[in-house]
Amino acid sequence: MGDARRYHALSSPFRMKRGGQLHGARVAYETWGTLDAARGNAVLILTGLSPSAHAAANLEDPTPGWWDDMIGPGKAFDTDRYFVICVNSLGSDKGSTCPASVDPATGEAYRLTFPELSLEDVANAAHEAVTGLGITELTCLVGCSMGGMSALAYMLLHPGSARTHLSVDTAPQAQPFAIAIRSLQREAIRLDPHWNEGRYDDERWPEHGMSIARKLGVITYRSAMEWNGRFARIRLDPDQREENEPFGFEFQVESYLEGHARRFNRQFDPNSYLYLSRASDWFDISEYGDGDVMRGLGRIQVERAMVIGVSTDILFPLEQQETIAKGLEAAGAKVEFVALDSPQGHDAFLVDIENYSRAIGGFLGSL
Known part of the structure; x- marks a missing residue:
């Protein structure tokens, strides 16, 4: 079995939001489908805290991925039509530079000398990987769970980098629970x-x-x-x-x-x-709106968005997805809000494939 994982070398030094920097850092990613001649059919998926970039089986690595039933020919993420990219978060040990990586300055693992990590850093690293593939505008930026917060940062920090957005079971800021x-x-x-x-x-x-x-x-x-x-x-x-x-x-x-x-x-x-856990706590879109979440969301410019949440999610409650939908709509996007009643809670997007597939496939199919 081959390894489908590819690597993008980040700019060096890679400057981080909270003041640190990395030298010789990289992120891992995988792809499915074919990038068209205009480089205009790319869809980027940003993941939750623990998944790797292996979202689905592909020719180099036929083992099932964490979203296997969603990605492939004729599936919700239709690889006959779209070039799908999944980037492993900076700070994750699934191929990207992280605290377990060797610090080139010392020859030892970073461990706790790794610079303070924010989801803005995760977003910037993913953006570098995408532009490294020659893609200036994504057809759709998709974020699941923690990756949904990273996706909001991506669109704020890189205006015009995504035409549409799919927000899955996420939040504009971490709540106390x-x-x-x-x-x-x-x-x-x-x-x-x-x-x-x-x-x-x-x-x-x-x-x-x-x-x-x-x-x-x-x-x-x-x-x-x-x-x-x-x-x-x-x-x-x-x-x-x-x-x-x-x-x-x-x-x-x-x-x-x-x-x-x-x-x-x-x-x-x-x-x-x-x-990565602490980075999730720190994320707060209101920082981009003078302390106001709606104003922060109002700075995101996309043509269309679908925001999906599930009524049984206690970690990222449905009202947080409603806030995202209202904020993007107020900013001028055409927004579909999908509230599902899956019993599986926050993990529903990994389990209730039928309902998520219908919503996501319908959205991507209409672009």
Whole structure:
């Protein structure tokens, strides 16, 4: 199996919003479909906190991607028509320069010497990758979850760089509930003795901290309705319980979360997780509107937009998507607002493919 991952070398120094800079940095990306002669059929996808650029299978890497059912010939992101790009966030350990990367100045991993990261930096790095492909205007800029906030920054910082916008389950700023959850996730990692101020290694890895952080995430990515429907109060069979373990797992939902945490644990660098989590908290579009969210959104110029949210999302509540829709409309865009009732909560865009596919495919098909 080949690697579909490509790399774009960022400008050096790459200057960051909060004052730091990177030398010799890069971002990873993957593509599907063919860029037309006019370079006018490009669609860029910016991801949530943990996904890689491998959004779907392609010729070089046939393994399923995180949005596999959405991208391909005849799918919502129709690769017979569009050239689809997915960029891995700066700061993520899935191929882009991140805290686990080697600092060329020292020859050692950055760890906590990595500069403070903002979603504006993520946006600027993605924009450099797109312009590196010779694309001056995207047909559509798509942002999911954290990537939706990065997409808002992208359009603000690079006016005219996207003709239309697809906003998926995101927000114009982090709300206190989301900040509180992410703060707890970071605390769980930092309190793990193996975290060791960011100086862990394969032998001493902050397993417990990452496990709790992931469990907290999974709980908030879904809805109470879904937890009730899937698990109710079903208990584990006696042979599945932790014998002689005081307060050990007793319910199926506990075991489910443990499985999720185990699968995630060594798949993501803890310091990268901390940096991207904090960047999500810091993002606030009102900074671009003299402290006013609507005024910040009012500075974004796109022709058309579709804003999708789900009523069961507790992390990025539906009213936040409504705010984005109203703000873009007030700025002159033709906006469609889609409120879905998927029971899966924030993760619905990864699970309720039928409804998201209909909305996104309909929007892209009409461009």
